[in-house]
Amino acid sequence: MRFLSTLLLIFLNASFTFAHLGGITGTVRNDATGQPLPGVTVHLTGLGRATVTNELGQYRFVNLPPAPYRVELSFVGYQTQTIVVEVKDDEVTTVQTRLTTASIALNEVTVSALKAHDQQLISSLDIRLRPITNSQEILRLVPGLFIGQHAGGGKAEQLFLRGFDLDHGTDIRLTVDDMPVNMVSHAHGQGYADLHFVIPELVEGVDFAKGPYRTDKGNFTTAGWANFRTRTALDRSFAKLEVGQYNTIRAVTGLNLLGANGIFSRNKNDVARTGDQSAYVASEYSFSDSYFDAPQHFKRVNVLGKYHGHLSPGTHLTLTASTFWSKWNHSGQIPDRAVADGLIGFFGAIDPTEGGEASRTNLNAQLVTVTPRGHTLRNQLFYSNYNFELYSNFTFFLRDSINGDQIRQRERRNLFGYNGSYAIQSQVGRSQWTTTFGAQYRQDLTGAGATPTELSYTRNRTETLERVQYGTINELNAALYADEVVQLSDRFTLNAGLRYDFFRSRYTDLRQSPATGRSTTQGILSPKLNLYYTANPRLQVYLNTGRGFHSNDTRVVVAQNGPLQRTGEMLPPAYGSDLGVIVKPFPKLLINAAAWYLWLAQEFVYVGDEGLVEPSGRSRRMGIDVSARYQLTRHLYADLDLNTARPRAIGAEAGQAYLPLAPVFTSVGGLSLQNAGPWSGSLRYRYIADRPANEDNSIVAKGYFVNDLLVNYSRRKYMLSLSVQNLFDTRWKETQFATESRLQGEAAPVEEIHFTPGTPFFARLSCTFFW
Known part of the structure; x- marks a missing residue:
């Protein structure tokens, strides 16, 4: 009887204790725009409890005894803020917080176990430390990613990453606001990714990762x-005018429609200031003859409109049209030899009638x-x-x-x-467990x-001599995935996922009469396993492993007696692994280093006489990536990326690999240089070593x-900029x-x-007005 009485007392005491616990819920917003800030780290100082804001900028702490609590909110590129919140009996205290942008201090950046699977600290830093001057610079924000333009600015760039000549996107997935950029079975080559529909001034951030380790990709x-x-x-409207050498002119405008200073805002302190809705339109016009002997007559027009609104306290809708x-x-x-x-x-042409035209219209909800x-x-x-x-004209x-x-x-x-x-x-x-189930669908019709x-x-771009290929493509890709992120402790995080992709490809050859169509289907299963150990806020070690793939061109897969018809290799797999470390050996130094390995069941090879990419044999790559960021002074930052790779074909003859x-x-x-009074800017270099151009390195x-070089002089109402490519006229x-x-x-x-010759000394001046 005494034992039962003791149990009853313990139960009643526990019930009484929990009955008087409270909680904190909060929302964090950008002070300039009023928009929610996802990804903000929120700490209960002194208690060792922390969380991250969700898509709506919300966070929550429960089971808190009544007391005052110090809540610290931190986010890269924003001023850290600490507030005191009073928690009362049986009540959930609601708070609203606005963070203001501020100069980045590397000594405040911590390596977080909360965002181990998603954190790319260097990406978050770079987007704020390196002003973007053109659409090509967007791609250079990814450490180790090199680009090359060989059509004067209109054609998509050639990409290089981790020992890959990626052509125009064969082995890298590019998206804008999660909308695909890569084109499957494209007329110019598999995976063709043209990012020129992006207006650089509208890029807020770049999320990236290397290797096939994400379940949702x-x-x-x-x-x-x-x-x-x-x-x-x-946060405010702007108009920008840029002029430069080689008859270069560029104009960009962005009009805030509903924000605090928006054209259609009713009141500076009403719903627009809360961030419940926003809208803007932006446009870009570019013209240049470029530096080639034959004038390029390059013209580009971009128009974009975006609306963001809250349909309810827990639901928001974003509509984009461009x-x-x-x-x-x-x-x-x-x-x-011609030169x-x-x-x-050096800047001449054998066939000056080369050129092109491209357009793209997007709707994204x-x-x-x-x-x-x-x-x-x-x-x-x-x-x-x-x-x-x-x-x-590749072969003349x-x-x-x-x-x-x-x-x-x-x-x-x-x-x-x-x-x-x-x-x-x-x-x-x-x-803490985060379980995600996802479904994806994509269909391409030409x-x-x-x-x-x-x-x-x-x-001469006017007369058709012979049709080599002429047909329609219908390619479908449907996928399901499940992903689990488990923060087992304050130090150890595990991520495991499984993805299944199904492809159906059909090609109809219109050169034949009657037109004939062939189709094929195939699926692939892609498991992922990632481990993260965060020893302290200055050190994290991680191991990424996974299986990925790149699809083959529909025209190659379904071709009668084609090279893949016999093997059925429509979705050749890739197996990769990264062993890496994120470390802060000193408060103002951040280093991310990884040793990596990647094995491909099938390599893509560029074929010059056809201007196409064709599948080849197996390959393997291994290398080391190192990225370092160091804050020299309050306003001056240094960065360095080093990337090595040893790419080889498997099964090739000696000396031919x-x-x-x-x-x-x-x-x-x-x-x-950041926020040194009115001055900011950067002085940068890029280097790529000699590399084999053919299989035997002959x-x-x-x-x-x-x-x-980039130099900016900023005032509240305007900014003057000088941009110089190839500063020393190499x-x-x-x-x-x-x-x-x-x-x-x-x-x-x-x-x-x-x-294709690289850009000579190329200077541009721009002036941007804000209101």
Whole structure:
């Protein structure tokens, strides 16, 4: 009886204690725009309890005894704020907090176990320390990612990362606001990713990771992925005018429609200031003749509109519509011998009639709901109408000694799809669990009531000589995934996931009469396992492992007696692993280093005479990535990225195992000045070492070292900027290929380096007004 009485007393005491516990719920917003801030770290000082704000900027602490609590809120690029919250008996205290932007202090940056799977501290720092001057600079924000333009600015850039010549996106997944950029089975090559529809001034951040380790990232995620986030709201309207050498002019405007100073805001302190809704429109116009001997006549127009509104306290809707158009001439790739013999200059052209035209219109709707229990439901619908036409001449007169070898690659495409996920947060003992289930769908249609996918031989961009490929593509990709992030303790975090992708590809050849169609299907399972150990706020060790894939071009997969028809290899897998460390050996020094390995079942190889990428054999890559950020003074920062790789083909003959154009060593770095009175800017370099241009390394693509300069002078109402590319006027080759070609009048073809010259000294002045 005494034992039962004791149990009853314990129960009553526990009931009484818990009955008088309270809690804290809060919302964190950007002070300038009123928009919620997800990803803010919230600490209960002295208690060792912490959390991260959700999509709506919300956080919550429960089971708190009545007392005053010090709540510390911190986020990279914002001023850390500490507030005192009084918790009362049986009450949940609600607080609203606004964070203001501030200069970054590296001694305040901590390595967090809360965001182990998602944290890319260097990305968050760089977007605030390196002002973006053009759309190409967006891609350079990813450490180790190099780009090369070989069509004067209109064509998508050639990409290099982790020992890959990625062509235009074969092994890297690029998205904008989670909408796909890569084009499957594209007229110019698999994975073609043109980011020129992004207005650089609207980029708020870049999320990225290297390797195939994320469950929610599917096709093309082998070398890595990057998602560019555009601004949800403008804190104020702006207009920018930029002029430069080579008849360059660029104008950008952004109009805040509903914000605190918006055109249609009713009251400076009403709903617009709370961040419940915002809207803006922006536009960009660019023109340049560029530095080539044959004027480029480059023109680009971008228009974007975005609305963000809260449908309820727990649901917000974001609608984005944009359209893009570009047209240009370009000088193409020229052979070394033509320059050496004086046939053309370094910036000359063999076929000056090369050029192209591209356009893309996008609709993107994103709906996010956070339930009262803290579950997060995401739904996204997207649609793109895309048009592309490109004229190139890679081999000059190799195939046709009379008319030349100019080709036209053309298509009109409709792309639409859905991304959805449901995330559940729970606590088991001291462990925090985040379970996510997701579904994704994408379909690409070319030639549906419009221009089919085409490869033809042409002359002077006006006459069609022969159609090599002409047909329609219908490619479907559906995926399901499950992902679990478990914070087992304050130090140890585990992430495990499983993804299944299903593909159905169909190609209809319109050259045949009647038109014939072939199709194929295949699926692939991609497991992931990632481990993180955070020893303290200055040190984290991680191990990433996973399986990914890149899809093959529909035209190659379904071709009768094609190279993949026999093997059924539509979705060749990739296996990767990273062993890395994030460390702060000193308060103002942050280092991220990783040793990595990647094995591919099938390599993509560039074929110069057709201007296409074709599948080849197996390959493996291994290397080391090191990124360091150091704060020299209150306003001056230094950064350094070093990336090594050893890419090799598997099963190749001795001396024939090199992967053409794959980089073996790259480095970027520089100094950035931030908020030194009215002054800011950067002095940067980028370096890529010599690399093999063919399988036996008998032809070498020469490396280069180039510097860029940016200086800004800012006042409340305006900003003046000077941007200089290639500060020391280095002569360099931006893209290089080992190509067999024949010039007019040559008796025999020659295989050697063909290149596009890099930008000479190129200065631009701009003035931006704010209101």
